[in-house]
Amino acid sequence: MATFIPRLAKAQQKVAASDLDAVLISSPAATTYLSGCYLLTQTVIPEREAYVLITREGSISYLVCNIEEKMAREDSWIEDVQTYVEFKEAPATAVAKLLQQKCPNPRRIGLEPRALSAHSYQLLQQALPHCEFVSWDQPIAELMMIKEPDEIAALETAGRVTLAAITKALTEAMPGSSERTVFTAMMTDMMTQGLLPMFNVFTSGPNTLLVHGEPGSRVLQPGDLIRLDVGGRWPSHYLSDMARTAVVGPPSSAQASNYQKLFQAQRETIEAVRPGIPVSELYQVCAQSYARQQIPFTMPHIGHSMGIGLHEYPLIRPGETAVLQPGMVLNIEPFLADTSRGEGYHVEDLVLVTESGYRLLTTPTPELIQLPV
Structure with a gap:
């Protein structure tokens, strides 16, 4: 419970300092971040909404x-559960x-337009016809952007567990295994270590260009490239997200050369991480590395922040004005x-921005992981 009290206090301070009467938080990641309660149905049944309501007075x-x-009631530290x-x-009507009970005669309300459905927004307008609704997407994103030590520890642990499971499943795979067999071993190991699988990208051979392909019955053949991008949810609700190529x-x-070029681009980008530079500069560093190595570069982004949400603010993309902190x-x-x-070919590693530069939370893999033939 103590973990969540400081972040609620920060949210209360943001609301109190604004010209808003109250804020309605509805996205799954942000409501989990503020309440401490993870509701699976917010993601898999999105119409079953949940809200955290914070008024200017602090309720x-x-x-x-x-x-x-x-x-x-069991998982959230928020005492007022309705x-x-x-x-x-409808949840928006409720x-x-x-x-109106907590904040009579409200006039300006903050909400998350990116998370709220058009239907729910219409219901809010009907129920609160005199209210002006203002986007609070950016304030809540910025609140979640800077991680506390316990958040960093959870992300680091989840990342290291994921990497260990990936490495073990790939290097111990039996000849003649299918994509699904190797992937199942990987997920089983992750779950044994406490991670609940969240997404399942695993492709081989001609399917490795499918960005989000799922594991199938294809039997792995000598010389096949394998590309995976997997992750899970740690008990404290923080995620792992890791890509590897084998x-x-x-x-x-050709395969070894391609991988070394990719690894070099990732390394140069990581080494550029330091506080005070625009996030977009990392994108440019990566693009320049591709250009020097004569690799086609078409990616709309080359990374993202992460926490309870998979793609948190900011994304490492051109034009992003957020500054590394x-x-x-x-x-x-x-x-x-x-x-x-x-x-x-795909690699993905987790990096913490420090006072003087960066610290790796997961260890990059300098060579292609090899499966036994």
């Missing part, structure tokens, strides 16, 4: 579907009523597409 309420009440009955009342047996000279955690993930060979 905090947590509104959930009534079937989630037990979990909300409920609505699904299908009897939160509008709660808002090969069945010894790599060809100590406590930011970034996944740096360049991708190399060799269309002449029909192969995709």
Whole structure:
């Protein structure tokens, strides 16, 4: 519980310092961040909304579907847990009523337009016709951007567990294994160590150019490239996200060369990390490395922040004006597409911005991981 109190206090201070009467937080990552309660249904059943309501006076309420009440009361430190009955009342209508109870005659309300459905926004407008709704996407993103020591520790542990599971499953794979067999071993090891799998990209051979391909029954063949991008959720709700590229047996000279070029671009980008520079500068460093090595560069971004949310603010993209600050955690993930060979190469590692530069939270892999033939 103590972990979540400081972040709630920061959110209260942001609301109190604004010209808003209250703020409605509705995105799964931000409500988990503020409440301490992870509700799976917010993601898999998005119409079953949950809200954290913070008023300018400092009151905090947590509104959930009534079937989630037990979990909300057990897992959240927010004492004022309110409920609505699904299908009897729309969650947006219920939160509008709660808002009027906690903040009579509201005039300006902050919310998350990127997370709120058009239908829920219409219901809020109908229930609160005299209110002006203002985007609070950026303030909550900035609040989540700087990680506290316990958040950094969770991300580092989750990342290292993921890397260990990846390495073990690949290097111990039996000849003749299928994509699904190797992937299952990987996920089993992650779960044994406490991570719940969250996404499942695993491709081989001609499928490695499929950016988000899932594991299938294809049997791995000697010389096959393997590309994976996997992650899980740690018990404290923080995520891992890691990409690696491997090969069945010894790599060809072209495969080894491609991987070394990709690894060099990632290394140069990581080494450029330091506080005070624009995030977009990292994108440019990566693009310049590709150009020097004569690699086609088409990526819209080459990484992102991460925490409870998978893609948190900021993304490492052109034009991003956010400045690197100590406590930011970034996944740096360049991708190399060799269309002449029909192969995709991908690496992804977690980096902490420190007072003087950076610290690796996961260890990059300098060579292609080799599976036994």
